Structure formats: C-alpha cells, structure tokens
Amino acid sequence: MFGALRLPHTILFGGGQRHVIGAAAARLGRRTLVCTDGRLAQLPVFAELLADLAAQGVEAKVYDGTIPDLPIESIKDCVAGIGDFRPDSVIGIGGGSCIDLAKVVSVLLTHGGEVSTYYGEFAVPGPVLPLIAVPTTSGTGSEVTPVAVILDSGRGTKIGIASPYIIPHMAVCDPELTMTCPKGLTACSGADALAHAVEAYTSKARPAEAMLTEQHVFIGKNLLSDHFARLAVANVFRYLARACADGGDVEAREGLMLASLAAGCAFGTSGTAAAHALQYPVGNLTHTSHGDGVGALLPYVMQFNRSANPQAFAELAEVVDLGDAGMSVDQRSQLFIDEVAALFAGIGIPRSLAALGLGAGHEQDVAAGALKAERLVKNNPRPLDLAAMLNITQAAFAGERAALRDL
Ligand SMILES: NC(=O)c1ccc[n+]([C@@H]2O[C@H](COP(=O)([O-])OP(=O)(O)OC[C@H]3O[C@@H](n4cnc5c(N)ncnc54)[C@H](O)[C@@H]3O)[C@@H](O)[C@H]2O)c1
Numbered sequence: 519m520f521g522a523l524r525l526p527h528t529i530l531f532g533g534g535q536r537h538v539i540g541a542a543a544a545r546l547g548r549r550t551l552v553c554t555d556g557r558l559a560q561l562p563v564f565a566e567l568l569a570d571l572a573a574q575g576v577e578a579k580v581y582d583g584t585i586p587d588l589p590i591e592s593i594k595d596c597v598a599g600i601g602d603f604r605p606d607s608v609i610g611i612g613g614g615s616c617i618d619l620a621k622v623v624s625v626l627l628t629h630g631g632e633v634s635t636y637y638g639e640f641a642v643p644g645p646v647l648p649l650i651a652v653p654t655t656s657g658t659g660s661e662v663t664p665v666a667v668i669l670d671s672g673r674g675t676k677i678g679i680a681s682p683y684i685i686p687h688m689a690v691c692d693p694e695l696t697m698t699c700p701k702g703l704t705a706c707s708g709a710d711a712l713a714h715a716v717e718a719y720t721s722k723a724r725p726a727e728a729m730l731t732e733q734h735v736f737i738g739k740n741l742l743s744d745h746f747a748r749l750a751v752a753n754v755f756r757y758l759a760r761a762c763a764d765g766g767d768v769e770a771r772e773g774l775m776l777a778s779l780a781a782g783c784a785f786g787t788s789g790t791a792a793a794h795a796l797q798y799p800v801g802n803l804t805h806t807s808h809g810d811g812v813g814a815l816l817p818y819v820m821q822f823n824r825s826a827n828p829q830a831f832a833e834l835a836e837v838v839d840l841g842d843a844g845m846s847v848d849q850r851s852q853l854f855i856d857e858v859a860a861l862f863a864g865i866g867i868p869r870s871l872a873a874l875g876l877g878a879g880h881e882q883d884v885a886a887g888a889l890k891a892e893r894l895v896k897n898n899p900r901p902l903d904l905a906a907m908l909n910i911t912q913a914a915f916a917g918e919r920a921a922l923r924d925l
C-alpha cells in the first residue's frame with residue numbers, strides 16, 4: 519500500500535470561517551498584500567475583511583486588478599505596484615485566478631526574476647511568503663494545490679508553475695463567499711472540480727519508490743488522494759445540479775465547496791491528466807473558461823481511458839450508488855461515464871468541442887498542443903501519443919463518444 523499528501527498547514531471549511539483571516543494574518547506579521555479582482559473589491563464582504571485586518575493591527579495593501587485566466591500581465595502589474603511595501607504574507611481571495619496570482623507574486627517577492635523562470639516542475643528554489651488562500655468559487659481547489667496556471671500571451675498558451683513550495687500556508691474555505699456565483703460559473707467550476715477528482719482517481723499509479731515524491735510534483739494515483747477523490751465525486755453528484763438550479767441553496771453551496779476542496783486535496787498530490795492537457799490549447803483557441811473546457815472534454819477522455827482501469831471507474835459508480843453489485847465491471851464503469859455526461863448536459867456544459875466554439879480543422883493543433891503539457895500527459899492512465907490525442911479530439915469535436923468506446 520502507498521499514499522501521499524502534500525497540503526496546507528491549516529485548512530478551514532465552513533460558513534463564517536473567513537472571519538479568522540485577520541487573526542491568522544496577524545500571526546504571520548504586520549503587513550499583508552491582498553490579491554483580488556475588481557468585482558470582489560467592491561463588495562461589503564471585502565470591506566469587512568479589510569476592517570478585520572486593521573482591527574488585528576495588520577497593514578494591508580490591496581491589488582484588485584486580477585484578470586480571469588490570469589494573463590501574465592496581471593502578475594507583472596501587481597508586482598510593479600508593490601513599491602517598498604514589504605509584506606510578511608500574501609492573501610489571495612477570489613476565484614482560482616486570484617489565488618494563482620497570489621501564489622506567483624509570493625514567489626516573485628521572495629526569489630525575484632521573471633515569471634517564466636519558474637515554469638514547469640520544481641523550479642521554485644525555496645520557501646515563499648506564506649499565503650492565505652480564500653476561494654470564492656467551488657472549482658479549482660487552488661487553495662490547497664502546489665500549482666499556479668498562467669496565460670503566457672507571448673507563448674500563446676497556458677502554462678503551469680508546479681512546486682510544493684507554493685502550496686498555501688492556510689486555506690480558508692467559506693461557502694458563504696460562493697452564494698453570489700451565477701449559474702454558469704457554478705456549473706463550469708463544479709465541472710472543473712469533478713474533472714480534478716475523476717482524473718486524480720483514475721490517474722496512472724506509479725511504482726511506490728521512496729523517491730517518488732522527490733522526483734515528481736504530481737505522483738499519480740495513491741490511497742490518500744483516492745480518499746479525497748471519492749468524497750469529491752460523491753458531493754458533486756449530490757449537490758452540483760442543486761446549486762445550479764437554486765443558487766440560494768445553502769446546503770448545496772456547502773456540499774459543493776467541500777467537493778472542490780476535497781478534489782484539490784486529491785489532485786494536488788496525484789495530479790490531473792488528458793482532459794486538463796487538452797483544455798490548454800482548446801481554451802486558447804476558443805477563449806472559453808477552464809471549467810467549460812475540461813467539462814466538455816471529460817466524458818471523452820474518460821471513455822478513452824476506461825480500458826486502462828475499468829475497476830477505478832466502476833468504483834466511482836459505486837461511490838455515487840449507480841447500478842448494483844450484480845453488474846459487471848464493464849457495465850458499471852460505462853454507467854459512471856454516461857452519468858457524468860448526463861449530469862454535465864443537464865447543467866449546460868457544452869456537449870462537444872464544436873458546441874464549445876472550436877472551429878473545424880483545429881483538431882491537429884489541439885492534439886499537438888495538448889502533448890506539450892508533459893506533467894499531465896505522463897499522468898494519464900493510458901499512454902498518449904499524437905494519434906491517441908487526435909482520436910480523443912476528433913471524437914470530442916464531433917460529440918461522438920461511442921467512437922472511443924472500443925478503441
Ligand atoms: N492552481 C490550481 O490548482 C488550478 C486548478 C484549476 C484551475 N486553475 C485556474 O483557475 C482559473 C479559473 O478559476 P475560477 O474558475 O475560480 O474562475 P476565475 O478566478 O477565473 O474567475 C472567473 C470570474 O468569476 C468571478 N467570480 C469569482 N467568484 C465569484 C463569486 N463568488 N460570485 C460572482 N462572481 C465570481 C470573477 O470575478 C471572474 O470574473 C483558471 O485560470 C484556471 O486555469 C487553477
């Protein structure tokens with residue numbers, strides 16, 4: 519047996535937990551940099567956070583220019599505006615884009631250099647300013663993960679900085695902050711959370727060698743990640759459609775935030791795979807959200823991957839009470855994939871890459887672009903070469919999952 523987890527020092531989950539942020543920041547020092555976006559900065563809840571910090575004797579500098587999907591310019595803009603304010607900690611509050619910005623800024627404030635210096639795995643040379651991550655969407659799990667995803671417009675692609683040093687010091691998951699998410703955002707961020715959990719649970723298990731966690735940031739399927747992935751899958755099935763149907767459903771909002779947190783705990787160590795690799799070029803070509811992209815792709819990727827580990831997909835069916843023990847592994851694993859596709863269709867996730875807005879004739883570019891995300895490709899349960907990527911892309915473009923069934 520083998521398990522591994524790399525997580526924040528402290529994780530808090532529950533309605534009202536955000537009120538601890540001032541006291542937590544005070545323990546880290548006298549000055550904090552707060553990274554957010556223009557939407558949240560206008561809200562009373564943000565004014566309350568600033569008042570809480572002030573009451574705890576913490577001087578705060580606010581950067582509220584984060585742009586969704588985190589173009590590299592946002593990061594440079596934030597760092598340029600810091601001047602001689604020397605923060606002792608960084609607070610990232612908002613969607614995944616704000617948290618990822620805070621992660622990269624804490625690297626740059628500690629180690630200097632260009633953002634691109636830190637692309638890839640293990641390029642951050644040492645500890646960074648302690649980060650308090652506060653998500654306002656239920657999706658990315660970035661509040662607990664060792665990765666930040668950046669849109670490098672010069673290279674024309676999304677690219678990751680992956681290092682255990684950028685795992686936030688503290689994650690504060692307060693579902694009350696997600697009550698304002700509109701339906702489309704609830705749906706696509708929830709699809710992202712399910713993609714994290716499924717890709718973590720079905721990722722390739724590597725031989726449990728002692729140096730595994732030293733050699734890879736994302737180490738593949740293992741018992742401790744699996745535990746969190748199962749919790750995430752169960753809660754997405756229970757609550758995602760409910761939260762989309764009624765954004766005021768507090769229990770559904772809570773259940774969904776627990777799901778995205780648990781999915782982050784799972785994939786933060788095990789990693790994700792082909793659906794995430796394919797979303798990079800697809801997002802670039804279609805200018806659609808990360809969640810809509812991985813949601814559109816996930817059923818096709820699962821269909822392609824099923825034969826590599828049908829047992830894992832069948833276990834996920836069991837987690838959400840689909841089918842029964844009398845069914846064959848083959849039947850039950852297929853049922854899980856069909857139900858994920860149905861769940862996503864029911865909440866408005868595009869059913870194909872064409873429906874997502876990808877033009878015809880881009881399949882080759884998408885397949886070749888996805889192969890460049892090596893840390894994701896090597897984590898996929900079935901080996902991926904250009905032909906395999908192209909098969910998935912063509913089926914996902916046409917909306918024909920059956921074409922992948924017996925490949
Ligand atoms: N680091 C990781 O582990 C990780 C994992 C998955 C995705 N990501 C990245 O995270 C980003 C996506 O993050 P996201 O899906 O959370 O969205 P986001 O941060 O890009 O925000 C999208 C929009 O939603 C708005 N928003 C956020 N919270 C809201 C709320 N409570 N109410 C109303 N509007 C709200 C934002 O203001 C913004 O306009 C992408 O860049 C993706 O690549 C990172």
Ligand SMILES: [Fe+2]
Nearest residue numbers: 658710714812
């Ligand atoms: Fe994701």
